[in-house]
Amino acid sequence: MSSALALAILAFLCALSARNGHAAMHPAPASRVEEDLRGEHLGVASCASSTCHGRQEPTGAIVRQDEVARWQDETSAAGAHSRAWRVLGQARAQAIAERLGIGDPQRSAQCLSCHADPAPVHAAGFRIADGVGCEACHGGGARWIASHAATSATHARNVAAGMVPLDDPQARAAVCLDCHLGSDAPGQFVDHRIMAAGHPRLSFELDLFSTLEQHWNEDADYVARKGRPSPVRFWAIGQADALVRALTVYSGPRGSEGAFPEFAFFDCHTCHRRIGDEAGFRPSALANPGRPIAIGMPAFQDENIIMLSAAARVLAPEQAARFDGDARAFHAALGQGRPQAIGAAARLRTSAAALAAGFAQHRFDRGETLAILHAVAVGAAARYTDYQASVQAVMAIDTLLSALVKQGAIQVRQAAAIRADIDHAYRAVHDPNDYHALDFRAALSHAADAVRGIA
Numbered sequence: 001m002s003s004a005l006a007l008a009i010l011a012f013l014c015a016l017s018a019r020n021g022h023a024a025m026h027p028a029p030a031s032r033v034e035e036d037l038r039g040e041h042l043g044v045a046s047c048a049s050s051t052c053h054g055r056q057e058p059t060g061a062i063v064r065q066d067e068v069a070r071w072q073d074e075t076s077a078a079g080a081h082s083r084a085w086r087v088l089g090q091a092r093a094q095a096i097a098e099r100l101g102i103g104d105p106q107r108s109a110q111c112l113s114c115h116a117d118p119a120p121v122h123a124a125g126f127r128i129a130d131g132v133g134c135e136a137c138h139g140g141g142a143r144w145i146a147s148h149a150a151t152s153a154t155h156a157r158n159v160a161a162g163m164v165p166l167d168d169p170q171a172r173a174a175v176c177l178d179c180h181l182g183s184d185a186p187g188q189f190v191d192h193r194i195m196a197a198g199h200p201r202l203s204f205e206l207d208l209f210s211t212l213e214q215h216w217n218e219d220a221d222y223v224a225r226k227g228r229p230s231p232v233r234f235w236a237i238g239q240a241d242a243l244v245r246a247l248t249v250y251s252g253p254r255g256s257e258g259a260f261p262e263f264a265f266f267d268c269h270t271c272h273r274r275i276g277d278e279a280g281f282r283p284s285a286l287a288n289p290g291r292p293i294a295i296g297m298p299a300f301q302d303e304n305i306i307m308l309s310a311a312a313r314v315l316a317p318e319q320a321a322r323f324d325g326d327a328r329a330f331h332a333a334l335g336q337g338r339p340q341a342i343g344a345a346a347r348l349r350t351s352a353a354a355l356a357a358g359f360a361q362h363r364f365d366r367g368e369t370l371a372i373l374h375a376v377a378v379g380a381a382a383r384y385t386d387y388q389a390s391v392q393a394v395m396a397i398d399t400l401l402s403a404l405v406k407q408g409a410i411q412v413r414q415a416a417a418i419r420a421d422i423d424h425a426y427r428a429v430h431d432p433n434d435y436h437a438l439d440f441r442a443a444l445s446h447a448a449d450a451v452r453g454i455a
């Protein structure tokens with residue numbers, strides 16, 4: 001489980017950057033499981049019958065059947081998707097839209113692409129006010145809703161009919177990343193201009209965000225239908241696919257803005273640091289051993305690179321060496337020119353995709369999960385020079401520790417004993433304007449010491 005502080009932070013991020021789109025305003029995303037999401041979307045009401053997913057209590061024999069109620073929950077992160085369109089009517093969204101000159105954000109394609117449903121075809125009963133509804137993630141129901149509701153339905157048959165197989169980590173990541181990181185589709189990218197207008201920078205971790213949105217029970221029936229899920233596998237594949245997506249989008253038209261690079265791909269604090277003319281002024285930037293770049297150059301945001309490297313060193317040492325070399329080459333190429341950077345990005349993308357393919361077949365036992373925890377908390381500590389990487393590190397520790405509890409590899413009381421240390425690390429990244437790398441590393445070291453105590 002995430003800490004209360006983390007839940008509040010991530011709920012806020014989810015509410016502002018949850019997934020959406022609008023039929024009349026833009027085509028379906030080009031980077032996702034397109035065919036499954038292009039089909040006609042019927043709307044949340046089509047799922048909300050009390051005999052389907054609309055019960056008030058989880059009394060279903062096979063699935064909970066209170067999924068719509070959890071999706072609507074106003075008190076937790078689980079309700080973030082249902083609030084996604086409504087937040088566009090709030091003062092902050094209205095102010096952002098005014099600064100951008102895009103009119104009403106509840107009608108603007110630039111906002112609706114990630115704050116409403118993405119289908120190009122909506123049925124008569126569809127309501128855009130429902131925000132990110134069931135089909136935004138599960139795919140257009142017109143193709144599969146009848147067979148899905150049949151007593152003889154199977155998960156394989158539903159997927160064959162067009163339901164998105166969200167039990168597959170890469171399929172889930174493809175859907176989530178469209179809005180929680182970005183895609184090359186119109187309106188599905190939070191660029192530097194939008195952030196300058198007041199939109200928060202996006203943050204994402206596949207397994208933790210899945211947990212925050214979870215409306216299913218991973219019981220014996222679930223395992224029989226979909227197999228036993230591995231939180232660590234979701235985390236590792238999520239890191240790899242997020243990097244692949246970032247490099248893909250960076251290498252396309254969104255990678256530059258006029259004469260400048262698209263700064264959304266780079267660490268904010270590279271530029272947004274205190275400066276001074278006094279003789280004794282000392283720059284606040286720290287050297288990062290994973291990035292061979294000259295002082296003063298913008299640093300490509302590499303939180304997923306750091307996490308993926310930590311996992312690879314435990315699970316695939318030979319591939320890790322290649323991946324680390326490709327990562328360093330990519331950072332170096334950014335100082336040589338855009339053609340060189342795109343070429344290096346392609347090589348790094350290939351290395352990341354190869355790691356994801358290997359992770360998809362891996363079981364992730366107790367020893368490996370603990371080793372990855374140690375690699376994140378201790379082995380990569382010198383690379384936490386930036387806010388986003390530090391956020392990703394503490395989310396990883398939380399996710400991996402929770403995975404150990406879920407798998408029965410450690411006892412709940414053992415995890416509870418180090419919760420205070422993890423909460424302390426969360427507080428160190430509570431405010432990006434009050435982030436200090438050395439303070440974060442100190443907080444992380446306490447969590448690392450606690451992790452070593454359960455090894």
